[in-house]
Amino acid sequence: MLRAAGEAQTQRRPALVTHHLNADLAGDLGLSCGGTVEIFVEPLVAEPAYVAALEAAAAADAGVVTTATAWDGVAGPIKTFAPLPPGAEPGVPxxxxxxxxxxxxxxxxxxxxxxxxxGHVGAAIA
Structure with a gap:
């Protein structure tokens, strides 16, 4: 994942990365329940529309952030924000x-x- 994040930032392009977790990857210590997950990795960019969407989301009580998964040749914003009306169900994260x-x-x-x-864990989290 660190490599994917570095490449996304360097190339200024997001990626959908499929990650398979199994006992072999977890050191075979029995700590992994296994499974597959898709992770969206996006670079941080200083484009005004991108930053404005993030700022609007940070200032809102609830909303929807939509991000394009491919930025090459996108005819429109790569990230948008729309507030949710009061009382709306948050829905799937x-x-x-x-x-x-x-x-x-x-x-x-x-x-x-x-x-x-x-304990040390509680103190670090707080």
């Missing part, structure tokens, strides 16, 4: 569009996290 051209992320205000315990 993130999904690929049916045609796999967009990653659609719905969000609402982050829930509060309560950390119990005063």
């Amino acid at each position: 993130a999904a690929l569009s049916a045609d796999r051209r967009f990653v659609v992320e719905r969000f609402a205000l982050a829930p509060r996290v309560l950390v119990f315990g005063a």
